[in-house]
Amino acid sequence: MNKPKLKKWKEPINISNYPLGATCESNHLVSINAGWRTYRPVINQDKCVKCLRCFLVCPDGVIDKSKELLEIDYDYCKGCGVCAYECKFDAIDMVKEEK
Amino acid sequence: MNNKFINGDDAVAEGVRLARPHVISAYPITPQTITVERLSEFVEDKSLDSIYMHVESEHSALACAIGVSSVGARAFTATSSQGLLYMAENLPYASGARLPIVMMNANRALATPWNIYGDQMDSMFLLNSGWIQVYVEDAQEALDMMIQAYRIAEDKNVMTPMMVNLDGFVLTHTYELVDIPSQELVDSFLPPITMPNNSMSIENPKSLCISAGNDFNMEFKIKQENDMKNSISTIEQIDKEFEKVFGRGYNGMLEEYMTKDADAILITTGSITGTTRIVVDNMRKIGKKVGLIKLRYLRPFPDEYIRKAVENIKSVGIIDKNISFGYEGTIFTNVNSALVHLEKTPNMHNFIGGLGGRDITKQNLEDAFNSLLLSANGEKQDRIMYMNVRCQND
Numbered sequence: 001m002n003k004p005k006l007k008k009w010k011e012p013i014n015i016s017n018y019p020l021g022a023t024c025e026s027n028h029l030v031s032i033n034a035g036w037r038t039y040r041p042v043i044n045q046d047k048c049v050k051c052l053r054c055f056l057v058c059p060d061g062v063i064d065k066s067k068e069l070l071e072i073d074y075d076y077c078k079g080c081g082v083c084a085y086e087c088k089f090d091a092i093d094m095v096k097e098e099k
Numbered sequence: 100m101n102n103k104f105i106n107g108d109d110a111v112a113e114g115v116r117l118a119r120p121h122v123i124s125a126y127p128i129t130p131q132t133i134t135v136e137r138l139s140e141f142v143e144d145k146s147l148d149s150i151y152m153h154v155e156s157e158h159s160a161l162a163c164a165i166g167v168s169s170v171g172a173r174a175f176t177a178t179s180s181q182g183l184l185y186m187a188e189n190l191p192y193a194s195g196a197r198l199p200i201v202m203m204n205a206n207r208a209l210a211t212p213w214n215i216y217g218d219q220m221d222s223m224f225l226l227n228s229g230w231i232q233v234y235v236e237d238a239q240e241a242l243d244m245m246i247q248a249y250r251i252a253e254d255k256n257v258m259t260p261m262m263v264n265l266d267g268f269v270l271t272h273t274y275e276l277v278d279i280p281s282q283e284l285v286d287s288f289l290p291p292i293t294m295p296n297n298s299m300s301i302e303n304p305k306s307l308c309i310s311a312g313n314d315f316n317m318e319f320k321i322k323q324e325n326d327m328k329n330s331i332s333t334i335e336q337i338d339k340e341f342e343k344v345f346g347r348g349y350n351g352m353l354e355e356y357m358t359k360d361a362d363a364i365l366i367t368t369g370s371i372t373g374t375t376r377i378v379v380d381n382m383r384k385i386g387k388k389v390g391l392i393k394l395r396y397l398r399p400f401p402d403e404y405i406r407k408a409v410e411n412i413k414s415v416g417i418i419d420k421n422i423s424f425g426y427e428g429t430i431f432t433n434v435n436s437a438l439v440h441l442e443k444t445p446n447m448h449n450f451i452g453g454l455g456g457r458d459i460t461k462q463n464l465e466d467a468f469n470s471l472l473l474s475a476n477g478e479k480q481d482r483i484m485y486m487n488v489r490c491q492n493d
Contacts, residue, residue: 012318015318015321015322015325016322016325018318018319018322019296019297019319020197020258020295020296020297020322021195021196021197021198021258021297021319021323022195022196022307022308022309022311022319023196023197023296023297023298023305023306023307023308023309024305024306024309025304025305025306026304026305026306027304028306
């Protein structure tokens with residue numbers, strides 16, 4: 001299963017249209033959540049062998065394997081660096097974010 | 100009619116058996132113990148097709164019930180006193196998630212001093228937990244409310260957990276003749292549970308117990324409050340329907356007894372109502388115009404009904420088997436708040452009694468009525484009075 005993509009949340013006009021209780025549709029991401037990232041992981045595709053170790057260890061599940069090459073979803077990556085640390089092929093560089 | 104001579108705890112167990120919960124998760128505590136013992140026996144002898152989960156604490160008991168209800172199954176738990184407070188953290192989890200769990204609470208004093216007897220300090224503690232709270236007068240009402248409770252809690256307009264309160268020992272351990280309705284009749288009244296849109300399923304995956312920060316939290320809570328307030332009409336309608344099917348009903352939110360021409364009335368909850376009824380009858384025989392209101396629901400609070408019931412009454416006493424330390428009895432506060440909308444409020448008095456299982460005798464109630472009648476005649480009486488105290492209160 002791949003990470004769901006951002007879907008716009010339609011804000012209810014009336015209180016009665018709010019969800020019943022603290023329950024909502026799954027696979028429904030309503031906002032970007034990556035604001036505190038200092039370093040971003042960048043995959044060096046020449047070195048990557050697609051072993052999926054990073055996919056397995058990513059605590060936020062932001063590594064997308066649905067295409068031929070692995071991709072990182074920067075809308076949700078927090079920049080923790082676990083993927084780069086764990087990569088056996090040094091295929092992920094942590095690059096300082098610049099404004 | 101299938102009459103059985105059983106106690107209040109047994110009556111609850113019989114009611115739960117008839118309501119057919121999928122899972123029962125409970126931890127025994129006096130004076131609720133007999134209920135959960137019976138239920139585990141029913142599961143063992145297969146007269147109840149439920150899973151009985153032996154949990155290690157009350158906190159887990161309600162946590163299990165939340166899990167059960169989250170996948171759309173019918174859950175039951177039961178507790179009392181310290182146990183209710185131990186599960187307290189989970190009560191708003193259940194009500195916020197709008198899970199229709201039904202709980203029996205045997206009203207019992209809170210430590211310390213340590214005490215296992217009946218008062219209503221425990222459930223008053225949880226008045227703000229978002230659970231519907233009903234208080235029953237006798238074992239028959241206890242059984243009947245287990246059946247009604249699932250209908251109310253699971254109604255698509257309510258979807259709120261419900262706590263059925265019965266006074267420790269006075270109801271839980273006292274034997275009465277109780278009519279056990281047939282399973283067919285109960286099944287015709289209480290259909291299998293269907294959850295509207297807040298339970299987990301493979302086809303329709305949900306995120307449960309989501310976060311809602313300062314941006315959206317308030318709207319969830321207002322919705323919860325609106326639905327809880329609106330549940331009054333559903334509660335009344337279900338009680339009427341119950342009366343049609345089973346031949347006995349409970350007058351919905353509250354019952355008025357001899358209030359129409361009364362000068363003074365007492366407002367009661369739970370088992371003390373029965374004794375007060377007898378005292379009203381006796382005092383009426385000697386021409387004293389007294390009556391009572393049996394307050395059945397504390398949440399949702401039937402403020403409009405109370406206003407209507409007391410608007411022409413000169414003095415009103417509220418019996419509280421609890422103290423909100425630093426102020427007064429909790430029900431007294433709630434009733435007074437309902438009456439500020441009246442043009443002329445009755446003289447209001449708070450009778451605090453029954454703490455830690457202390458008796459409230461017929462004589463105590465007669466004294467209370469006489470005090471209220473004096474108040475109705477313009478003689479000043481204390482705002483707060485303690486019933487049946489061993490020594491002078493300085």
